[in-house]
Amino acid sequence: RGVLYLVATPIGNLEDMTYRAVRILREADCIAAEDTRQTRKLLSHFDIHTRLVSYHEHNKQASGPELVRLMRDEGLAIALVSDAGLPAISDPGADLARLAAREGIAVIPVPGANAALSGLIASGLPTDRFTFIGFAPRERKELRLELERLKAAPETLLFYESPHRIEKTLEAMGEAWGMQRRVCLARELTKRYEEFVRGTIAECLEHLAVHRPQGEYVLIVEGATPEERRAAEQAWWEALTLEQHVA
Numbered sequence: 001r002g003v004l005y006l007v008a009t010p011i012g013n014l015e016d017m018t019y020r021a022v023r024i025l026r027e028a029d030c031i032a033a034e035d036t037r038q039t040r041k042l043l044s045h046f047d048i049h050t051r052l053v054s055y056h057e058h059n060k061q062a063s064g065p066e067l068v069r070l071m072r073d074e075g076l077a078i079a080l081v082s083d084a085g086l087p088a089i090s091d092p093g094a095d096l097a098r099l100a101a102r103e104g105i106a107v108i109p110v111p112g113a114n115a116a117l118s119g120l121i122a123s124g125l126p127t128d129r130f131t132f133i134g135f136a137p138r139e140r141k142e143l144r145l146e147l148e149r150l151k152a153a154p155e156t157l158l159f160y161e162s163p164h165r166i167e168k169t170l171e172a173m174g175e176a177w178g179m180q181r182r183v184c185l186a187r188e189l190t191k192r193y194e195e196f197v198r199g200t201i202a203e204c205l206e207h208l209a210v211h212r213p214q215g216e217y218v219l220i221v222e223g224a225t226p227e228e229r230r231a232a233e234q235a236w237w238e239a240l241t242l243e244q245h246v247a
């Protein structure tokens with residue numbers, strides 16, 4: 001019977017490739033990659049010559065069932081990689097893992113680098129409880145709704161963000177949660193220009209006004225304080241009472 005390996009690859013620093021990842025990628029019957037050109041560079045660095053096929057957001061409807069068939073009916077071992085970090089985390093892979101698991105195929109994680117957790121552990125913000133949000137909605141109204149929904153969340157929040165949008169997202173967070181919320185901008189993790197900017201939303205925006213955003217970011221945000229949670233709860237009750245009056 002076949003097997004699906006979900007293999008982590010580096011998020012910037014090639015030294016973060018694990019011995020196990022190299023071995024599994026060498027031994028697999030085929031590697032399914034989000035971007036075969038990108039993955040080919042990684043494979044050539046580690047002298048891996050396994051056959052590559054493509055599996056991404058736009059072909060997964062057709063490609064997923066075919067990969068499952070190869071594992072189930074032909075007993076193939078397939079290793080799935082994304083462009084960086086863990087497959088299935090803000091990357092393709094979750095659907096394939098679900099399909100494979102449903103067919104009784106062994107789904108095996110091969111852990112390694114991940115941007116969100118790497119940013120979190122170095123952020124200095126609480127790590128005991130956190131919620132991974134990934135990319136915040138792009139559309140302004142949807143973003144506002146999402147931030148409103150998270151306003152009273154007591155746990156640390158993790159976002160992925162591009163350099164083009166980081167200021168807009170921070171401004172929207174400042175509007176929704178107040179400019180004094182503490183955040184950490186974790187930039188270019190594991191790479192040459194790795195940087196952590198820690199401070200309030202206002203301070204981070206000031207920093208970005210001078211040092212223009214560049215590279216990849218994880219945005220780590222402290223959860224609501226007990227006072228903020230009480231205020232949000234109070235506002236919620238007031239809105240509810242008002243609604244009842246109107247009704």
Ligand code: SAM
Nearest residue numbers: 011085086090114115160161188189216217218
């Ligand atoms: N699967 C990946 C993982 O496990 O971290 C995430 C892929 S997601 C498409 C890409 C986003 O992750 C980037 O836009 C950025 O927000 C974040 N990211 C990836 N590499 C990063 C790095 N080296 N430093 C900071 N953020 C990074």
